[in-house]
Amino acid sequence: MHNKRIIQASKATISVIIVALLLVGLIFFATYLFFGQEIDTAVLLLNTVSVNLNENKEQVPTILNEEKQTLENYPEYGTQYATIEIPRINANLPVYFGDTLEILKKGVGHSSGSYFPGEGGSIVYMGHNSKKVFRRFSELQIGDPIKVTTTYGEFNYKIYDMQLIKETELEKVPIQREEEILMVYTCYPFNNIGYADHRFVVYAKLEK
Amino acid sequence: MKIVINILKFIVMLVLVLCVLFFGLKNIAFSTILNKDYVLNKLEETNFYSGTFELVKSGFENYIAQSGLEEEALNNICTEEKVKNDIGIIINNIYNGTNEDIDTTEIANNLNANIDKLNVRTPQNQKALDKFVDQICTEYKDTILNTKYENTIHNALNKVIQIMEKLQTIILIVTIIGIICIILLNVKNIYKLVGNIGTILFSSSLVILIAIKLLNVNVNISAIKLFNNTFSNSIVTVLQDIINKINNFGLILLIISIILIILNAVIYILKFKETNNKTKSENISE
Numbered sequence: 295m296h297n298k299r300i301i302q303a304s305k306a307t308i309s310v311i312i313v314a315l316l317l318v319g320l321i322f323f324a325t326y327l328f329f330g331q332e333i334d335t336a337v338l339l340l341n342t343v344s345v346n347l348n349e350n351k352e353q354v355p356t357i358l359n360e361e362k363q364t365l366e367n368y369p370e371y372g373t374q375y376a377t378i379e380i381p382r383i384n385a386n387l388p389v390y391f392g393d394t395l396e397i398l399k400k401g402v403g404h405s406s407g408s409y410f411p412g413e414g415g416s417i418v419y420m421g422h423n424s425k426k427v428f429r430r431f432s433e434l435q436i437g438d439p440i441k442v443t444t445t446y447g448e449f450n451y452k453i454y455d456m457q458l459i460k461e462t463e464l465e466k467v468p469i470q471r472e473e474e475i476l477m478v479y480t481c482y483p484f485n486n487i488g489y490a491d492h493r494f495v496v497y498a499k500l501e502k
Numbered sequence: 503m504k505i506v507i508n509i510l511k512f513i514v515m516l517v518l519v520l521c522v523l524f525f526g527l528k529n530i531a532f533s534t535i536l537n538k539d540y541v542l543n544k545l546e547e548t549n550f551y552s553g554t555f556e557l558v559k560s561g562f563e564n565y566i567a568q569s570g571l572e573e574e575a576l577n578n579i580c581t582e583e584k585v586k587n588d589i590g591i592i593i594n595n596i597y598n599g600t601n602e603d604i605d606t607t608e609i610a611n612n613l614n615a616n617i618d619k620l621n622v623r624t625p626q627n628q629k630a631l632d633k634f635v636d637q638i639c640t641e642y643k644d645t646i647l648n649t650k651y652e653n654t655i656h657n658a659l660n661k662v663i664q665i666m667e668k669l670q671t672i673i674l675i676v677t678i679i680g681i682i683c684i685i686l687l688n689v690k691n692i693y694k695l696v697g698n699i700g701t702i703l704f705s706s707s708l709v710i711l712i713a714i715k716l717l718n719v720n721v722n723i724s725a726i727k728l729f730n731n732t733f734s735n736s737i738v739t740v741l742q743d744i745i746n747k748i749n750n751f752g753l754i755l756l757i758i759s760i761i762l763i764i765l766n767a768v769i770y771i772l773k774f775k776e777t778n779n780k781t782k783s784e785n786i787s788e
Contacts, residue, residue: 299775303767310697310704310763313512317519317705318712340721343728395564422567487570487622488630489637 358412358446365410365446376411376444378402378419378478383430389419389442398422402478408469411442411449415471419478423490428480431494440476440498451476451498458482461491474500507687514683515702521677522706526751528666534744536663538597541740542590548739551589553732554646555582561641569634572620579612580642588646595652596659604648606639613638647729693769700762703755710752714745 326333354367356375369375369391376389388401397403402421409415421427440451459466459479467477476498481490534540545551562576569575594600613635617623623631688695717723723741727734 299771303770306697306770307763307767310701310766313515314701314704314708314759316512317516317701318708320516321519321705321709322712337720340723340726344722344725396560399564399567423570424567427567481568485570486630487624487627489633490568490570490630491633 356444356446360412363412363414365413368410369445371406372397374401375404376442379441379443380434380438382435382438383428383433385428385430387421387427393420402427408477409471409474411444411474411476412447413471414474416467416469417474417476418467418469419476421478421480423481423484423486428478429484431480431496432484434496439501440478440496442476450501452501453496453498455497457495457497459493459495461493467495476500511684511687511698514680514687515698515705517676518680518684518702519705519709521673521680522702522755523709524669524673525677526706526710526755527748528670530744530747530751531666534747535740536659538593541593541597544740544743545589545593545736548732548736550732550736551586552582553735554589555580555585557730557732558585558642558645561645562638565634565637565641571617571622571634575613575616575620577616579609579616579638584608585646588648592646592648592652596655599653599656599660601653604643604646606642609642610635610639645730647733693773694766696762696769697766700759700766703759703762707752707755707759710748711756714749714752717745 356369357366358364359366371392372390372394374388374390377386378389379386389404390397390401391404391406393403393405398421402419404410405418405420408418411417423429423431434453434456436453436456438453440453442449442451457466467479477495478498479493479495482492482494483490484494558580559576562579563573566573566576588604591600591602591604595602617631617635684698685692685695688698723745724738726738726741728737
């Protein structure tokens with residue numbers, strides 16, 4: 295008799311749970327059927343703004359594949375990967391991958407749309423015209439050497455041209471991959487006060 | 503006939519589950535993201551004002567190097583109090599639709615006064631200095647996230663609130679009808695009502711808990727990055743708080759439903775005993 299009562303109660307409980315699970319299944323099925331696309335878009339959107347900064351990630355060394363003229367394991371954005379040395383103006387500055395104002399506060403920035411030293415294309419570097427960076431750019435002369443020492447090799451360039459351009463004249467710093475050209479620019483006038491809307495560009499070719 | 507009643511019960515329970523979910527989620531939304539005071543509290547709690555003030559200062563410093571001016575030019579051109587007030591204006595624009603502009607005259611005046619103290623202003627560089635001051639004011643507005651979309655966000659929020667309030671009335675009526683229906687469908691065995699309510703709450707809790715689990719598996723909320731670290735930190739805190747509130751609501755429903763399901767089982771045992779005693783006494787009298 296006691297067992298029968300237990301069985302009866304268990305049956306009632308199981309039926310409650312089964313009906314509940316059916317309801318849950320039906321709700322999820324209907325939700326996915328009617329709003330599946332919207333849910334997928336929302337998840338995708340959230341994942342796009344969800345950045346996993348794996349701080350413990352091991353830094354993989356950057357290697358230059360000389361045959362293909364491409365880098366393997368590009369430096370991480372915002373990190374220093376090189377130093378630039380310009381003996382005539384006594385400059386020895388760190389080069390960071392990226393060109394935000396935050397990066398330029400620390401040293402020389404590498405425009406993320408340009409190539410890296412050794413890749414055989416246009417390399418665009420920029421720095422402030424402050425005393426700590428490129429204030430003495432006006433002293434540079436055609437033929438002056440520029441040495442870039444990266445984590446994967448050393449590259450020597452020679453200045454062959456210098457130009458004064460407007461900040462909007464992007465065609466004067468063209469991105470190409472026919473010849474390795476280093477373009478370094480800073481704001482002009484060098485000792486300006488206020489907002490500078492001109493840039494002084496130095497063009498240097500890779501020494502064979 | 504029994505099958506028809508069971509199907510009807512299932513449909514009514516499904517509707518009631520949706521009603522429970524709506525009321526729960528609506529209350530959470532109205533007490534969190536749709537509540538201006540809640541948002542202001544969270545901004546205070548996550549040090550949003552001081553964080554934004556630091557970002558403003560850092561943003562100004564980024565411009566000083568290219569300006570050729572000494573860093574003293576930026577001394578006290580902006581205060582944390584101003585940042586807090588201006589963020590308050592933005593929140594008001596969003597929640598109350600005040601449409602008030604952020605005034606950067608104070609920053610421009612302070613900056614111009616500092617530049618004058620440095621004694622570098624000449625007729626030749628006046629234009630460049632004016633442009634620099636404008637740039638600093640724009641940088642300030644960008645950093646405190648002052649956008650032209652505040653009014654659009656306010657209109658969207660208003661629309662959501664209006665729709666939810668209208669839905670609330672409709673769903674309240676549906677809920678009352680649903681409760682009456684479920685009582686009528688159980689009128690012969692009124693004790694089964696406990697089991698049905700248990701089923702409704704159990705389903706609601708499962709939907710919530712499974713949905714939260716799925717969200718946590720598919721999206722890393724704590725890693726969300728929007729605009730800047732200070733804003734991201736506040737957004738993540740708000741989102742996690744909302745998720746926790748929904749999760750707690752699900753857990754409360756689960757506990758209540760388990761109690762009701764146990765009660766249902768106890769009623770069955772008692773009912774079975776009663777029926778048996780009745781049968782026994784009938785047999786004896788025969």
